[in-house]
Amino acid sequence: MAKVVIDPLTRIEGHLRVEVEVENGKVVDAHVIGTMYRGIEAMLRGRDPRDATYVTERVCGVCAGSHGWASSLALDKAYGANVPAGGRLIRNLILGAMYLHDHPLHFYHLSALDYIDVIAVAQYQGKDPGLLAVKDKIVKLVTAGDTAPLTPRYKPDAFSVNDPELVTMAVAHYLKALEMQAKAKKMSALFAGKQPHQSSIVVGGVTMLPSIGVVEQFRSMLYEQLDFIEKTYLQDVLTFGTGPLLPLAQAGVGGGSPNYLSYGGFARDDAGKDMFFKAGVIMDGNLSSIKSVDEAKITEDVQYSWYKASANGKTPYTEDTVPDLDKKGAYTFVKAPRYDAKPIEVGPLARMLVMQPKGLMDIIAKYNIKPGAVARHAARAYETLLMAKDMFNWIDALEKEMGSKEFRIHDTDHWEAPATGQGAGMVEAPRGALGHFIKVADHKIENYQMVVPTTWNFSPRDDKGVRGPVEEALIGVPVPDLENPVNIVRVVRSYDPCLACAIHLIHPETNQIKKFQIGW
Amino acid sequence: MGNFDLLKVKGVSRRDFMKLIAATTAALGLPELIVPQAANALEQALKKPPVIWLEGMDCTGCTESAISTLNPSPAELILDMLSIRYHETIMAGSGHTSEEAYQEALKEKFVLVVEGSCPGKEEQDRFCMIGGRPFRKILLESAQKAQVILAIGSCASEGAGIPGACASGAVGVAEILRNEGINKPVINLPCCPVKPNTLIGTILYYLTYQKAPELDAQNRPVAFYGSLLHDNCPRRGHFESGNFLTDWNDPLQKEYCLILKGCKGPKTYTDCAQVWWNDNANFCINAGSPCSGCSEKDFYDGFSPLYAKQEIFKLPGVGQVNADTVGAVIGGAAAVGLGAHLIATAASGRLSKKDHKEDV
Structure with missing residues (x-):
């Protein structure tokens, strides 16, 4: 048995270490390890609750907006705020645009280099002027002896695509997608102030009272995004997934836990009954039985995490978390959330299996694709298309609202903190189910807790010793060459990990809060 | 090989190159005067500058902000202007291949970009570990060898932004160096996240003049932080x-x-x-x-x-x-x-x- 350690596992958000044990060319055991901690929630205790939307927004700069959004929803509940339709729609558009940014960026810039042999571009023999320009560029980088950051890398393996035509197209689209992700952030910023780290979302709604000009600009940029998503991004994922990567797809490499959770998100009505992403739970791979989500079934274990066992229960409202860096057996800063005591996968695959859109399910059936790394990419690309299409309805609805004399974006009556209150903001971030939980006492934050997508997926073993979803997904993954564990990174990256999100804790004893006082 | 030939080999036509420089300087509020000078200096130096881009206690928002630039485009930034040798979020390599890239870049005359804060003391080292090593040690090692250090975003700058308010002992880059008695200037480019124009403009200025731009009391370039x-x-x-x-x-x-x-x-x-x-x-x-x-x-x-x-x-x-x-x-x-x-x-x-x- 051999041990393989990948640290840092790059092209993800945050700092991740993966340790696997390999026997007869396959992974037999795995540990995923979060190696960075900031302690943001602890710092929030005792502060003005409105600061939480601003501060937690900065938990992650890749799924920018998601935490601010979840936080505002938790605060809306704690404050008793009623977000007007304008506020709801603008929040949706800010976040929707960030999906259009996140997913293609994940495919082209964080993942694709695992599947293509970039140097094959040099062999391109076609006549397409755009692709010839790409070839020219890459060849010149090679000639100049400076191909960073495209090299160094793991060696291409049997699954690496080296067809010059395909690879050159992929590299051309890598460059195009770099431009499109910047434009998607710009779209979001039209309503959000800036991206990453929007400033528009606050408790009660948003701060940006839009003009028709901004709406028009957003819509025209949305057309450009839709065109790219439909004709380039989704096509590339399908070309690769049903072509050279079909064996990986059909073998379900990187399958993981057969349980899936989606909180649902992006309300299409004020009552929150009609959600774009549907809420649901799938257990044991039973796709014909979608159960409703029960918040009370969410708990967090810490036996294998560098925290003391919680004295106050394991639910997000009650758990207390105290670091214990010398804890025996512990190996990560990530906690182990469980749903109904089971590990559960969150993210695009979970959302799409809960929603089961016909177009995607037909592709999965036609090519006999099993849940795994390739299926995750397909689900991610497909939901991006659904999102872009639905966003046209949202921008139309916003424009219609703006025509009304009653147009509002903010609940002004619930701006000051209540004496007491609590609330959960449960949304779908690009990486999966995201929950923020707040308790307000004496107009201040008494407790704040986040249970984030990467905590679900990259959880360590729970108190019963059951592996987290990604740890389970790594079991059986082929590693024919110990020096070149490219399949490991393919599986890990398919979850689009965000470790900065995953690690957080409350440290009541050392939580020092300095106040900014102004004397008269 | 003349400098211009070298430029061509890098995959950039002279016209594109001048366009890039002009767009950058204009977009960044740098004086137009430096356009020819910047172009010349970059040509002389080209070799694109090797960059080691460290991420400590961060959120990757500064990287995301840097690649939100549309003028110059993100591809021009990461492929044409800079030679990004080590950057956890962007680089192709992982594990030992990325570690090798880092070690190789350390031997060169590199620009160090730091995103995110850093545990201030040895006893807090466990709060940020990369490749099995404390981030603090990696930062100290690379900072001592760098030709110039850019601390980008509020977390890496003075005060350490939001992590600076947390109990994990996070501080900015300059404070880490001060703590160790290392007297090396740090250019701070705060904002949460860093503004692309301040980052690209400062790098361009540095490459042009081979020195830091005029800095204020918080070691921020006056060109970007000079007005209230x-x-x-x-x-x-x-x-x-x-x-x-x-x-x-x-x-x-x-x-x-x-x-x-x-x-x-x-x-x-x-x-x-x-x-x-x-x-x-x-x-x-x-x-x-x-x-x-x-x-x-x-x-x-x-x-x-x-x-x-x-x-x-x-x-x-x-x-x-x-x-x-x-x-x-x-x-x-x-x-x-x-x-x-x-x-x-x-x-x-x-x-x-x-x-x-x-x-x-």
């Missing part, structure tokens, strides 16, 4: 007239001053009002959100609560109040004289009754 937001705020007129936004729904108040919503503009040095974010799409104040002061070392802890009315800022100038003075007072430098201003302000009737009542 409040002095350039498009809503300054409303501040002077005592028009303060209290209701985001009211179209009449849409452009009103955000002081009542907690705006920190009077204490914040940044070019946000002149150079907007995301290809000039927007910025916080234009979006109706109060400035949080994220380019200042007092951010975040010193500026919390962010959305509470900070009555002291709500001082329409009696005669011409120097906003600098207001800023200094807010910072606690001198409380004297404020009372007089306030009384005069209230007496002048610039605070509406409603505003005044809300302040109590």
Whole structure:
């Protein structure tokens, strides 16, 4: 048995270490390890609750907006705020645009280099002027002896695509997608102030009272995004997934836990009954039985995490978390959330299996694709298309609202903190189910807790010793060459990990809060 | 091989190259004068500068912000302008291949970019480990060898932004070096996240002149941090007239001053009002959100609560109040004289009754 350690596992958000044990060319055991901690929630205790939307927004700069959004929803509940339709729609558009940014960026810039042999571009023999320009560029980088950051890398393996035509197209689209992700952030910023780290979302709604000009600009940029998503991004994922990567797809490499959770998100009505992403739970791979989500079934274990066992229960409202860096057996800063005591996968695959859109399910059936790394990419690309299409309805609805004399974006009556209150903001971030939980006492934050997508997926073993979803997904993954564990990174990256999100804790004893006082 | 041939080998035509330099300098508010000089220096130096880009206790938002530039494009930034040898989020390699890339780059004359804060002391090292090593040690090692150090974003700059307010002992890059008695200058480019124009502009300036641009007391380039937001705020007129936004729904108040919503503009040095974010799409104040002061070392802890009315800022100038003075007072430098201003302000009737009542 051999041990393989990948640290840092790059092209993800945050700092991740993966340790696997390999026997007869396959992974037999795995540990995923979060190696960075900031302690943001602890710092929030005792502060003005409105600061939480601003501060937690900065938990992650890749799924920018998601935490601010979840936080505002938790605060809306704690404050008793009623977000007007304008506020709801603008929040949706800010976040929707960030999906259009996140997913293609994940495919082209964080993942694709695992599947293509970039140097094959040099062999391109076609006549397409755009692709010839790409070839020219890459060849010149090679000639100049400076191909960073495209090299160094793991060696291409049997699954690496080296067809010059395909690879050159992929590299051309890598460059195009770099431009499109910047434009998607710009779209979001039209309503959000800036991206990453929007400033528009606050408790009660948003701060940006839009003009028709901004709406028009957003819509025209949305057309450009839709065109790219439909004709380039989704096509590339399908070309690769049903072509050279079909064996990986059909073998379900990187399958993981057969349980899936989606909180649902992006309300299409004020009552929150009609959600774009549907809420649901799938257990044991039973796709014909979608159960409703029960918040009370969410708990967090810490036996294998560098925290003391919680004295106050394991639910997000009650758990207390105290670091214990010398804890025996512990190996990560990530906690182990469980749903109904089971590990559960969150993210695009979970959302799409809960929603089961016909177009995607037909592709999965036609090519006999099993849940795994390739299926995750397909689900991610497909939901991006659904999102872009639905966003046209949202921008139309916003424009219609703006025509009304009653147009509002903010609940002004619930701006000051209540004496007491609590609330959960449960949304779908690009990486999966995201929950923020707040308790307000004496107009201040008494407790704040986040249970984030990467905590679900990259959880360590729970108190019963059951592996987290990604740890389970790594079991059986082929590693024919110990020096070149490219399949490991393919599986890990398919979850689009965000470790900065995953690690957080409350440290009541050392939580020092300095106040900014102004004397008269 | 002449420099221009070298340029061509790098995959950049001379026309494209000049366009890139001109666009960069213009977009970044650098004087046009440096265009030929910048082009020349880059040609001489080309070799694109090797870059080691470390991420500590970060959120990757600064990387995301850097690649949100559209002029120059993100591809030009990461492939044509820079040779990014080590960057956890972008690089192809992982594990030992990325470690090798880092070690190789250390041997060169590299630019060090640091995103995120760093545990301040050895006993906190466990809070940020990379490749099995404390991030603090990696940072110290590379900082000592770097030709220039750019601390980008609020977390890496003085005060360490939000992590700086946490219990994990996070500090900025300069403080880490000071703690170890290492006397090496750090250029701070705060804001949460870093503004692409300040990052690209500073790198360009450095490559052109081989020295840091003029820096202020917080070691921020004066070119980007030299002016007070409040002095350039498009809503300054409303501040002077005592028009303060209290209701985001009211179209009449849409452009009103955000002081009542907690705006920190009077204490914040940044070019946000002149150079907007995301290809000039927007910025916080234009979006109706109060400035949080994220380019200042007092951010975040010193500026919390962010959305509470900070009555002291709500001082329409009696005669011409120097906003600098207001800023200094807010910072606690001198409380004297404020009372007089306030009384005069209230007496002048610039605070509406409603505003005044809300302040109590």
